[in-house]
Amino acid sequence: MLTDWLHALLEPLANLIGLSPTLLDLLLEAAGETLLMVGGAALIAVVVGLPLALLLLATSPEGLAPNRAVNRPLGLVVNAVRSTPFIILMVAIVPFTRLVAGTSIGTGAATVPLAIAATAFIARLFETALREVDRGVVEAARAMGATRLQILRKVVVPEALPGLVAAVTVTLVSLVGYSAMAGAVGGGGLGDLGIRFGYQRFMPEVMATVVVVLILFVQALQSLGDWLTRRLSHR
Amino acid sequence: MTSSPAEAGAAIRLAGLRRRFATGTVALDDVSLAVAPGEIFGIVGRSGAGKSTLIRTVNLLERPDSGTVEVLGQDMLALDDAGLRAARRGIGMVFQHFNLLSSRTVAANIAFPLEVAGLPRAERERRVAELLPLVGLAEKRDNYPAQLSGGQKQRVGIARALASRPRVLLCDEATSALDPETTADILRLIRDLRDRLDLTVLLITHEMAVVKAICDRVAVMEAGRVIEQGRVFDVFTRPQAATTRAFVAEVIGHAVPPGTVARLPEPGPGEARRLLQVLFAGPSSTRSVVSEASRRFDLDLNIVSGRIDEIGGEPFGIMALAAYGPAERIEAATGWMRGLGLDVTPLSPEAMATVQEAA
Ligand SMILES: Nc1ncnc2c1ncn2[C@@H]1O[C@H](COP(=O)(O)OP(=O)(O)OP(=O)(O)O)[C@@H](O)[C@H]1O
Ligand SMILES: [Mg+2]
Numbered sequence: 001m002l003t004d005w006l007h008a009l010l011e012p013l014a015n016l017i018g019l020s021p022t023l024l025d026l027l028l029e030a031a032g033e034t035l036l037m038v039g040g041a042a043l044i045a046v047v048v049g050l051p052l053a054l055l056l057l058a059t060s061p062e063g064l065a066p067n068r069a070v071n072r073p074l075g076l077v078v079n080a081v082r083s084t085p086f087i088i089l090m091v092a093i094v095p096f097t098r099l100v101a102g103t104s105i106g107t108g109a110a111t112v113p114l115a116i117a118a119t120a121f122i123a124r125l126f127e128t129a130l131r132e133v134d135r136g137v138v139e140a141a142r143a144m145g146a147t148r149l150q151i152l153r154k155v156v157v158p159e160a161l162p163g164l165v166a167a168v169t170v171t172l173v174s175l176v177g178y179s180a181m182a183g184a185v186g187g188g189g190l191g192d193l194g195i196r197f198g199y200q201r202f203m204p205e206v207m208a209t210v211v212v213v214l215i216l217f218v219q220a221l222q223s224l225g226d227w228l229t230r231r232l233s234h235r
Numbered sequence: 236m237t238s239s240p241a242e243a244g245a246a247i248r249l250a251g252l253r254r255r256f257a258t259g260t261v262a263l264d265d266v267s268l269a270v271a272p273g274e275i276f277g278i279v280g281r282s283g284a285g286k287s288t289l290i291r292t293v294n295l296l297e298r299p300d301s302g303t304v305e306v307l308g309q310d311m312l313a314l315d316d317a318g319l320r321a322a323r324r325g326i327g328m329v330f331q332h333f334n335l336l337s338s339r340t341v342a343a344n345i346a347f348p349l350e351v352a353g354l355p356r357a358e359r360e361r362r363v364a365e366l367l368p369l370v371g372l373a374e375k376r377d378n379y380p381a382q383l384s385g386g387q388k389q390r391v392g393i394a395r396a397l398a399s400r401p402r403v404l405l406c407d408e409a410t411s412a413l414d415p416e417t418t419a420d421i422l423r424l425i426r427d428l429r430d431r432l433d434l435t436v437l438l439i440t441h442e443m444a445v446v447k448a449i450c451d452r453v454a455v456m457e458a459g460r461v462i463e464q465g466r467v468f469d470v471f472t473r474p475q476a477a478t479t480r481a482f483v484a485e486v487i488g489h490a491v492p493p494g495t496v497a498r499l500p501e502p503g504p505g506e507a508r509r510l511l512q513v514l515f516a517g518p519s520s521t522r523s524v525v526s527e528a529s530r531r532f533d534l535d536l537n538i539v540s541g542r543i544d545e546i547g548g549e550p551f552g553i554m555a556l557a558a559y560g561p562a563e564r565i566e567a568a569t570g571w572m573r574g575l576g577l578d579v580t581p582l583s584p585e586a587m588a589t590v591q592e593a594a
Binding site: 134136137139140141142143144145146147150154155158159161232234235 | 294296320321322323324326328330332334335336337338339347348350351352379381395399405
């Protein structure tokens, strides 16, 4: 229904640049797949990445509950994921993807490696943002008799919120790029459409449209993220 | 050094505190002191003397390597985690850099300790409504800290520290980030709150003027040790340690204009010239002492400068005298004045000039 409406809305524009209605449909479908992959992966990344970042922070030597036995291995895994090129990561975890998604092909399957890469990526960004929180404020909370959990929930996270939102923005933007690669495992999406039609079938207008849509997409994400970061910051 | 009127029933009692950091710095070296209930007790010392480390041991933000920490009769070091958190709620703390949550409004910052303590929202709001006017911030309740001046931020810090009705207030350089006028404001507020809420205040500063303004007793710290402590009036009028003298000079060191010293007449033949600093405490009149000494010892005593000041309502006077006459008679006069309870210190003209520069 939404696609129909969008189709009707965009048809005159498509005609103008010589895009056939069929291609427009393909484009809309691809955009939907990109949104799904990026949105799904980002959601998982935030939900898993934030506790991970808090754990990394709290167990670090100067944290609230220093613990090398937890901090070191966790840090190593996160770094390993982050330093593996995405295309390799995607192939390397195919068995895991199959386990989770039931298949290794398609949009859902492509979301799995994207989510894993994004989680490791955002965990470090989150950790940095959380570390920026003024030590004095944490100390004040300790002096007032707050528990460690209260300090994390009521002080560290709210104080870091603008930074956390900025980290989500950066992650979303990077995910848009990674999602193009996910086309390689049949995940679909805008990047995949650009390659298949624009490059392999030599239809430059499709390639150009895909690139423009991606640019607009990233711009919109960035502007929204910046606006939200400003709104949340009371510094 | 440890005996003081506060020993019995002290609100805060620290004994034999030692703290050595991993870096090898000995921040506390056998520190003992006792703060009586209702007292404003100051701790002064230069940067790095260990003042912050000391005040942080009171609520165990810093654990001492050895020694005892007792607050309101409770042995802090014997408490478990939950007990310590409960005890901390009974000890307010105010910080140099305010340490407010930038993401919360004034009202929400003040409510924070109550939220941590698990008070229901309605009670929190009632308490915040009581506290805002107490610190003069009623119309700022919905502002964020970034929208406040330094003095206003510290008022929020004080209101927050008092939210859970503590009996003890710790202030670590609470006015050091503020200008002199705002400092005076905040100090008045702290003193006023002490009187109204029956608080015991332990206050750290590197400014003797702060001690002079509101403290009842003071301890001077140097290199992790308390080198002197006593009633503020006594410490100011009779400083013992060199560091204390230097601190006291900052506030009551009277400046003799260098020109005045240079213009003093040279001593005549067979005559000596001595510059003396005379300090008297209490209600005796210096002027009459000076004229009496002049007559009694047949000396020419000129008052070069002088002023009367008071600490905690107790007056004291300080002046510089230029004495002309035979050296032994000047000595005798000095002894006689000391016998009357005056504090007489010989000054060299250079020392006077130095005092002048330091002031
Ligand atoms: N966490 C720490 N680790 C190592 N050394 C420390 C630590 N905290 C303080 N010190 C050292 O202990 C000494 C006392 O520090 P402290 O902060 O108590 O001084 P202070 O009197 O409060 O100084 P200031 O007036 O500058 O605030 C200093 O030499 C300082 O460098
Ligand atoms: Mg300090």
